[in-house]
Amino acid sequence: MTAFDPWPPVALHADWGLDAACLAVERRDAVVVVDALSFSTTVVMAAARGADVLPLPRAILDEAGDHTVIERRFGAKLLANDPVDRLLADDLIELSDLRPGDRVVVPSQNGGTLCAAVSQAPAVAVGSFRNRAAVAEWCAMTIAAATARRVTLIAAGSVWSQMTPLTALRPCIEDGLAAGAIASAARALGLDLSVEAAALATLFDSAAERYDLETWLHQSVTGRWLASRGDSQAEIRDAVLVDHDDVVPALAPDRFFRPHVIRRNFQCPT
Structure with missing residues (x-):
């Protein structure tokens, strides 16, 4: 009997x-990691500046205790991605300082953990609102090249322990919308979607047509939590710049994500 x-x-x-x-x-699916606020946005913005990015679970940074240990271990500068990081040290590299060829480490509780977990997938990319059309074309190219027969978008979700002692996953609107943005662009290219991907694509299409995404995210649970720390306004404004970047951070064998500029209007084979 064949397993279901x-x-x-x-x-x-x-x-x-x-x-x-x-x-x-x-x-053996290819995987796109989507953690919109703010891991994916940070990685895409760094890649757009030509930097190679190594995502790490934040626990690794916490265990090291000193950002210089991480920098020596991985041969990359720690990127300031969070107010907590800036409390650790005042000599972290900022996004605005990045130059082509720089190598940086981005710690993240959700996105960094996911990237570590999927490192053995046939192909791995990081997706966001900012590069959603480019990622959709990366998906089409990955399927056309037979690198994988399917791509799975992984919406990271949020961990309740960021706000309470609980540790369960909280599916969050920002990651669902960002995954839906990619799925919507992939559907426009002619890729066939699962019901789950189509539902998120429809959610994004409806939200983008009827509402202001920036306002929505400010009013979301995650947006309100970020606001409580005083750092939501610029972070969300940067995150919702739909199709701003043509770059896809794609996983290389050394586990750094390297920037790949994707040509637009890739023709999906029928």
């Missing part, structure tokens, strides 16, 4: 969180 396979035979699927990411690797 619930995963749809489509080009693009969407799912949530670490467990889904691990299952995608088991299926």
Whole structure:
């Protein structure tokens, strides 16, 4: 008797969180990590400046205790990605200082953990609102090259422990919308979507048509939490610049994400 396979035979699927990411690797899917506020946005902005990015689970930085240990270990400068990072040291590199060829480390509780978990997938990229059209074309090219038969968008979600002692995953609107933005662009290219991916694409299309995304994200649970720390305004404004960048951070063998500029209007084979 053949084991039941619930995963749809489509080009693009969407799912949530670490467990889904691990299952995608088991299926040999290519994976796009989507953690909109603010890991994915930071990685895409760094890649757009020509930098190579090494995502790390924040626990590794916490265990090291000193950012210089991380920098020596990985041969890369720690990028200031969070007010907590800036409290650790005042000599961290800023996005505005990056130059082509720079190598930086971006710690992240959610996005960094996901990237580590999917490093053995056939292909891995980081997606956001900012590069959603480029990522959609990366997905189409990945399928056309037979690198993988399916791409799974992983919306990171948020961990409740950022706000309470709980540790369960909280699916969050910003990651669902950003994954939906990519799925919407992929659908426009002719890729077939799973129901889950199509639902997120429809959510994004409706939200983009009817509402102001920046206002929505400010009013979301994550946006309100960021505001409580005093750092939401610029972060969300940078995040919702849809299609601002043509670059896709794609995983290289050394586990750094290297910037790949994607030509627009890739023709998806029928």
